[in-house]
Amino acid sequence: MSDGGSVVEGFADYVDGETAIIHRVALRLSPDRLTLIQPDGGSEDWVADDLREVPDQADPSMLVLSRAGNPVARLYVTDGEISKLLRRNAPALHRRPPIENKPRIAAWGLGAVASVALIIFVLVPVMANQLAEFLPPEGEKALGDATFEQIRTALGREDFLPVETCEDPAGLAALAKMEARLGAAQDLPYPVTVTVLDHELVNAFALPGGRIVIFRGLLEMAASPEEVAAVLAHELGHVVHRDPTRDALRLAGSIGVLGLVFGDFAGGTVVLLLANELINAQYSQAAETGADDYAHALLTEAGLPPSALGTFFARLKDEYGDAEGIYAHFSTHPQMTARIEAALEAQTQAERAGELKDPVLTPAEWADLRAICGPSKPEPDPKIPGNSKGEPSRLGRG
Amino acid sequence: MALRDLTTDYAGRGAPMFRLALKTGALTVLTLGFYRFWMKARIRRYYWSAIRPGGHPLEFVGRPTEMLTGFLTAVVFLAFYIGVVNLILMFFSFSVFKGEAPAYLLSFIGLVPMFFFAHYRARRYILARTRWRGIRFALEPGVKGYVWRATLWWLATILSVGILWPVKTFELEKYRTDRTWFGDQKFEQTGGRWSLMGAMKHVYLAAALILCGIIAATALDEPVWLAASAMGAIWAVLGLAYWKAESFKRLTEGKVLGDAGLRSHPRGGRVLGVYLLGGLAISALLTALLIGLAVGLGLVFALVDPAMIEAGFKDLGDLANLPAWVATLFALAAYFAMFLFWGVLREVFITMPIARHFAETTEVVNPDALNAIRQRPRDEFAEAEGFADALPLGDGI
Numbered sequence: 001m002s003d004g005g006s007v008v009e010g011f012a013d014y015v016d017g018e019t020a021i022i023h024r025v026a027l028r029l030s031p032d033r034l035t036l037i038q039p040d041g042g043s044e045d046w047v048a049d050d051l052r053e054v055p056d057q058a059d060p061s062m063l064v065l066s067r068a069g070n071p072v073a074r075l076y077v078t079d080g081e082i083s084k085l086l087r088r089n090a091p092a093l094h095r096r097p098p099i100e101n102k103p104r105i106a107a108w109g110l111g112a113v114a115s116v117a118l119i120i121f122v123l124v125p126v127m128a129n130q131l132a133e134f135l136p137p138e139g140e141k142a143l144g145d146a147t148f149e150q151i152r153t154a155l156g157r158e159d160f161l162p163v164e165t166c167e168d169p170a171g172l173a174a175l176a177k178m179e180a181r182l183g184a185a186q187d188l189p190y191p192v193t194v195t196v197l198d199h200e201l202v203n204a205f206a207l208p209g210g211r212i213v214i215f216r217g218l219l220e221m222a223a224s225p226e227e228v229a230a231v232l233a234h235e236l237g238h239v240v241h242r243d244p245t246r247d248a249l250r251l252a253g254s255i256g257v258l259g260l261v262f263g264d265f266a267g268g269t270v271v272l273l274l275a276n277e278l279i280n281a282q283y284s285q286a287a288e289t290g291a292d293d294y295a296h297a298l299l300t301e302a303g304l305p306p307s308a309l310g311t312f313f314a315r316l317k318d319e320y321g322d323a324e325g326i327y328a329h330f331s332t333h334p335q336m337t338a339r340i341e342a343a344l345e346a347q348t349q350a351e352r353a354g355e356l357k358d359p360v361l362t363p364a365e366w367a368d369l370r371a372i373c374g375p376s377k378p379e380p381d382p383k384i385p386g387n388s389k390g391e392p393s394r395l396g397r398g
Numbered sequence: 399m400a401l402r403d404l405t406t407d408y409a410g411r412g413a414p415m416f417r418l419a420l421k422t423g424a425l426t427v428l429t430l431g432f433y434r435f436w437m438k439a440r441i442r443r444y445y446w447s448a449i450r451p452g453g454h455p456l457e458f459v460g461r462p463t464e465m466l467t468g469f470l471t472a473v474v475f476l477a478f479y480i481g482v483v484n485l486i487l488m489f490f491s492f493s494v495f496k497g498e499a500p501a502y503l504l505s506f507i508g509l510v511p512m513f514f515f516a517h518y519r520a521r522r523y524i525l526a527r528t529r530w531r532g533i534r535f536a537l538e539p540g541v542k543g544y545v546w547r548a549t550l551w552w553l554a555t556i557l558s559v560g561i562l563w564p565v566k567t568f569e570l571e572k573y574r575t576d577r578t579w580f581g582d583q584k585f586e587q588t589g590g591r592w593s594l595m596g597a598m599k600h601v602y603l604a605a606a607l608i609l610c611g612i613i614a615a616t617a618l619d620e621p622v623w624l625a626a627s628a629m630g631a632i633w634a635v636l637g638l639a640y641w642k643a644e645s646f647k648r649l650t651e652g653k654v655l656g657d658a659g660l661r662s663h664p665r666g667g668r669v670l671g672v673y674l675l676g677g678l679a680i681s682a683l684l685t686a687l688l689i690g691l692a693v694g695l696g697l698v699f700a701l702v703d704p705a706m707i708e709a710g711f712k713d714l715g716d717l718a719n720l721p722a723w724v725a726t727l728f729a730l731a732a733y734f735a736m737f738l739f740w741g742v743l744r745e746v747f748i749t750m751p752i753a754r755h756f757a758e759t760t761e762v763v764n765p766d767a768l769n770a771i772r773q774r775p776r777d778e779f780a781e782a783e784g785f786a787d788a789l790p791l792g793d794g795i
C-alpha cells in the first residue's frame with residue numbers, strides 16, 4: 001500500500017476490544033500489509049485486503065480502521081501520510097460486511113406484510129361486520145355526523161372552506177315530498193336526513209345513521225325526478241343494510257394500522273392517502289346488488305318506475321363509458337350492464353302488476369329541486385381568466 | 399492523581415451534516431420511508447463519531463437491517479393492537495358515549511405504557527450498539543419496572559401541575575443509569591430525588607409571576623398587571639434554557655462509573671442562543687426556499703403558457719384559477735421540499751450545535767480508572783428499536 005515498495009512508519013492509537021486501554025502503537029506500512037508494533041515489542045499484521053474504514057466519521061483528519069473478522073478492535077490513524085496512502089491504496093477499505101441472514105430478513109418482511117394484510121383485509125372487516133350489527137341507532141347517528149363533517153371539509157376547494165349545503169326552501173319541500181313518497185324511514189330505527197351539497201360531482205352516498213348526501217352534479221345530470229328518487233332508494237338500501245356503518249368501522253380500524261406501517265415521514269404520508277382512497281373507494285359488488293334490489297322493491301311499492309335506476313345508469317354509461325370515473329360506486333363496472341338489465345326486469349314486473357302511479361314530482365317541483373342550490377349559475381370557468389370556451393366540468397376532484 | 403481529566407472534542411461540522419442529512423432524507427422520501435433505517439444508522443454514526451472524549455470517537459455499530467427487522471416485529475404486534483383495539487374502542491365509544499372523543503382518549507391511554515416500553519427498549523438497543531475505546535455500553539433488561547415507574551411518575555407530574563417534573567426526570571434517569579454498563583463496569587446515578595428542583599427554579603418563579611399577573615389583572619380589573627405576565631413568559635423561556643443546561647449538568651455530574659466520573663458546565667445562555675439563532679436561520683432559509691419554489695413555478699408557466707404570465711398575476715386571488723393539477727403538483731413538491739429541508743436544517747442548526755455545546759463542556763474525571771475496564775459480551779437484541787420506530791416517539795436521535 002505504500003508507494004513504490006518502500007516502508008512508511010508512524011504512530012497510531014489502538015484499542016483491542018478487550019480492555020478500555022488505549023495502546024500507542026508504532027505503524028509500519030509496507031506494500032501488502034500494515035504492521036502494528038506494541039510498546040512491549042509484540043506485533044500484529046493487518047493484511048491489506050482485511051483493512052476496513054469505519055464509515056460516516058465526522059472527523060476527516062482521522063482514519064478509523066477495523067480489521068475484517070474482528071468486530072471490536074479499532075485503529076485510530078491521525079498520521080496524515082499513512083492515512084493518505086491507505087485511502088489511496090488499500091484495496092477493500094470501503095467493502096461492507098455481507099448482510100447476514102438475508103433469508104431471515106426476507107421471511108420477517110413477508111411475515112409482517114402478510115400479518116398486516118390479514119389484519120386490515122380480514123380481521124378488521126370481519127370484526128367491523130359483526131360489530132356493525134350491534135351498534136345502537138344513536139351510535140350509528142353519531143358516527144354518521146362525525147363522518148359527514150369530515151367529508152364536507154375534504155371536498156372543500158382551494159379556499160379550504162367546507163362545501164355549502166343547499167337549502168332553498170322550495171327545493172327542500174320537493175325533496176321532502178320525494179322522501180315521503182318513498183316512505184324512506186319505514187325500515188329504519190332513526191329518521192332519514194337527505195342533504196344536497198353544492199358540488200359538481202355526479203355522485204351520492206350514504207353515511208351511518210340514515211344520512212344521505214346527494215351532490216348538485218347528480219341533480220343536474222338526472223333527466224327526471226324519478227331518477228333522483230331511484231338513486232335515493234338505492235342509497236336507502238345501503239343504509240338499511242348498514243353498509244356505511246361497516247365501512248366507517250373498518251376505516252377506523254385500518255387507518256391507524258397504515259399510519260403505523262409507513263411512519264410519519266413524508267413518503268409515508270402519500271402512501272397513507274392512497275391507501276385510504278383504496279380502502280374507502282367502493283362497497284362490494286354484493287352490497288351494490290343488495291342496494292339495487294332494495295331500491296327496485298321500494299320504488300315498486302311506492303308506485304314509481306324501477307327502470308329509472310336503469311336509465312340513470314345508462315346515462316352515466318353513455319356519458320363516461322364503462323371506464324372508471326370518480327363518480328364512485330354507481331359505476332361499479334363491469335356489472336353496469338347487468339345492473340341496468342336488473343332494473344328493466346323489475347320494471348317489467350311492476351308494469352305487469354299494474355303498480356305504477358303518478359310521477360313523484362310535478363314539473364314545477366322538479367324545477368324547484370334542481371334549483372335547490374340557488375338559481376343555476378353559469379359555471380365560472382375554473383381555469384384561465386378571460387378564456388371563453390372552457391367547458392363546464394362535471395367531474396371535479398372527489 | 400495520575401492523569402489530567404479528559405476533555406471532549408467535537409468534530410461535527412455543518413456542511414458535511416447538511417449533505418448527509420439531505421442525501422439520506424431525499425432517499426427516504428423517494429423510497430416511501432423505507433430508507434429511514436439506513437438514514438438513521440448513518441446519521442447516528444456521524445453524530446456518535448463527532449463526540450470524542452480524550453480525542454477518541456464514540457462509535458455507533460447498529461445495523462440498518464436489524465433496525466428493519468425490529469421494526470417489522472413491532473409492526474405486527476402494534477398492527478394487531480391498533481387495528482383490533484381501535485375498532486373495539488371506536489365501537490364502544492359510539493355505542494355508549496355517542497361520540498368519538500372517548501375512543502381517541504382511551505386508545506391514547508392504552509398506548510401510553512407502550513410509549514414507555516418503546517423508550518426503554520430503544521435506549522437498550524442504542525447503548526448496546528454504542529462503543530467507546532472499543533468497549534460496549536449496555537442497558538440491563540428491566541423494561542417492566544420502567545413502565546410502571548414511568549406511568550406513576552408521569553401521573554404524579556400531571557397531578558402536581560408539572561411541579562414534580564424534576565423529580566420525575568431524576569427518578570427515571572436514575573432507573574436507567576443504574577442499569578447502564580460500560581464494559582464490565584456499572585454506572586450509578588448519585589444525587590437525591592430532589593436534586594433537580596433547583597434547576598427548575600427560574601421556571602417556577604416565572605410561572606408564579608404569570609399567575610400573579612393574571613390574578614391581579616382579573617381581581618383589580620386593571621389589565622396593566624398583564625405586563626407582569628408577559629415578563630413572566632419571557633422569564634419562563636430563559637428559565638427553560640437554564641433548566642436544560644443545569645439539569646444536564648446535575649445529572650451528568652451525578653453519574654459515577656467506578657472510580658471515574660464526569661464533570662460538566664454547559665451554559666443556559668448558549669442553549670438559548672442556539673435555539674434563537676438556529677430558529678431564525680431555519681425560518682429565513684425555509685422562506686428563501688419557498689420563494690425559490692414560487693419563482694420556479696413562474697418559470698414553468700412561462701414555458702408552458704407565456705400568455706398567462708403576460709396577463710400577470712393581478713392579485714393572489716388569481717392563483718386560485720391555476721389548473722388544478724399544477725396547483726396540486728406545486729403543493730406536493732413544496733410540501734416535500736419543506737418537510738425535507740426542515741428536517742435537514744434542524745439537524746444542522748439545532749441538534750448539532752446543542753450536541754456540540756454539551757459535548758465540549760463535559761469532561762471525564764479520573765480517566766485512569768477506565769483502564770481496568772474489560773469488554774462485555776454483545777447484547778443480541780433482535781427487536782432493536784422497532785417499537786420506538788413504529789410509534790411516533792418524537793424524533794430523538
Ligand SMILES: [Zn+2]
Pocket residue numbers: 234238283288291329330
Ligand atoms: Zn351503492
